[in-house]
Amino acid sequence: MKNSYFPGCNLKTEAKGFEQSAIAVSKALDAELVEMPEWNCCGTVQTMTTDNLMRRIAPVRVLSRASNHVKELKNSQNQVITLCSMCNSTLKIVNAEVKENPNDLEKINFQLENDDLVYEGDMEVKHFLEILRDDVGYENIAKKVTNPLEGMKIASYYGCMLLHPEKAKIDDEEMPTVMESIVLSLGAEVVDWPYFKQCCGSYHIVDRDDIVNSQVVKIIRNAKKTGANALIVACPLCAYNLDNQQVELEKLGVEKEPIPIFYFTQLMAIAMGLPQKVNHFEDHHINPILLLKELGLIGKKK
Amino acid sequence: MSYDYIEFGDTEKEFTSKIEEISGQNIFSCYQCGKCSAGCAFSNLMEKTINHTMQLVQLGKKEKVLQSNTHWVCASCLTCTVRCPREIDVAAVMEAIREYTLRYEPETIERLDLPEELLKKIPNIALVGSFRKKSEL
Numbered sequence: 001m002k003n004s005y006f007p008g009c010n011l012k013t014e015a016k017g018f019e020q021s022a023i024a025v026s027k028a029l030d031a032e033l034v035e036m037p038e039w040n041c042c043g044t045v046q047t048m049t050t051d052n053l054m055r056r057i058a059p060v061r062v063l064s065r066a067s068n069h070v071k072e073l074k075n076s077q078n079q080v081i082t083l084c085s086m087c088n089s090t091l092k093i094v095n096a097e098v099k100e101n102p103n104d105l106e107k108i109n110f111q112l113e114n115d116d117l118v119y120e121g122d123m124e125v126k127h128f129l130e131i132l133r134d135d136v137g138y139e140n141i142a143k144k145v146t147n148p149l150e151g152m153k154i155a156s157y158y159g160c161m162l163l164h165p166e167k168a169k170i171d172d173e174e175m176p177t178v179m180e181s182i183v184l185s186l187g188a189e190v191v192d193w194p195y196f197k198q199c200c201g202s203y204h205i206v207d208r209d210d211i212v213n214s215q216v217v218k219i220i221r222n223a224k225k226t227g228a229n230a231l232i233v234a235c236p237l238c239a240y241n242l243d244n245q246q247v248e249l250e251k252l253g254v255e256k257e258p259i260p261i262f263y264f265t266q267l268m269a270i271a272m273g274l275p276q277k278v279n280h281f282e283d284h285h286i287n288p289i290l291l292l293k294e295l296g297l298i299g300k301k302k
Numbered sequence: 303m304s305y306d307y308i309e310f311g312d313t314e315k316e317f318t319s320k321i322e323e324i325s326g327q328n329i330f331s332c333y334q335c336g337k338c339s340a341g342c343a344f345s346n347l348m349e350k351t352i353n354h355t356m357q358l359v360q361l362g363k364k365e366k367v368l369q370s371n372t373h374w375v376c377a378s379c380l381t382c383t384v385r386c387p388r389e390i391d392v393a394a395v396m397e398a399i400r401e402y403t404l405r406y407e408p409e410t411i412e413r414l415d416l417p418e419e420l421l422k423k424i425p426n427i428a429l430v431g432s433f434r435k436k437s438e439l
Contacts, residue, residue: 008427009426009427009430010425010426010427013425013426014425014426015425041430043430043434044427044430044431044434045378045430045431045434045435047397047434048325048378048391048393048394048397048398049324049325049326049394049397049398049401050323050324050325050326051323051324052401055434084427086427086431160379160380160381163384164379164380164381164383164384165380165383165384165391166384173384197381198343199343199344199377199379199381201377202377202378202379202428202431203377203427203428203429203431203432203435204377204432205424205428205432206414206416206420206424206428206429206432207414207416207432207436208375211344211347211375211377214347215343236425236427237425237427237428237431240424240425240428244423
């Protein structure tokens, strides 16, 4: 089956490994992600104001183009798939808002006239994790595993945008299981830890890295304390903050022995024996290859 | 007994109702349980706790609200929103205070001067997010 896929800006720059590993995994699981044509930035953060329709135009344009793309794909469900959890949240919230307020949708559609687009409110937004859980199923993931991740103790970091707010959450907000279930089906060990959705500091990295650092220290120390040797994430910004700031904290002498940060799809690609180049580990700030080699998960003879 | 020391004149009312209008929330729903502040990951960095800010908005104390760094430290993680027993979108109230400043008092915002190397390094979602929350862009 083919799915319309909205990348968002970071998947083409810092998070190439996330996108390419996800596409490779989706093909192997027969739930292929096909990039939609002519997409634009979703706006990154959803506006929580009641009166700012301008901030809602970009997501609606994405939804209307995705709707056209689904028709081209044939046999595809009326859904657009995201990988970045910030895109997921923004698109889901705006989608729900315009469905609830047809007057707002009419005004926004008026703005889309120049692009010859109309959004009918006929799309659903899904995160790739939801596709893996609901369409593919954990047992089918487990069937494709050729290189079980023995020795990996993984703390699943959801961050805030996958679980908040009500309109955008993909799982139970206080006790999610989707990432853990995937980790288990890959043959790795799950770490039960309380900091799975403690905010990483998000966009404060631009001008207040002290806020981000104080969060990263808490999150990483807790992960280590509970025995994790790696973290998985689903958001390029969480990934950057946790990855890069661990290196910065080491330079500052605050925290030693950084632990690697993976996108969940990268671990799936390794467990499923897909070519390693899709993971783009060279973009990481903490080298994840060291741990994988130490555990004998890569570089083995076939 | 007189309650003259609590002033709630037109100026106060105007601020409170503007925040309510931008956020779409009923500020007076808040009964000061403090769950928002207790669960906030950034409470220790805020000059005023969130529930204190909520009360100041109820009372229309514009200067006190805007002087505090509370709404700028908020990273919109929405933990307060999903936990509020009165179902107030607390993060939307913080957003409304930011928006109020950006719309009506933009001269109080500090302009960012970001070095070139930082701009190259930081993910674009962080830049767009930051500009959208902290500037009128």
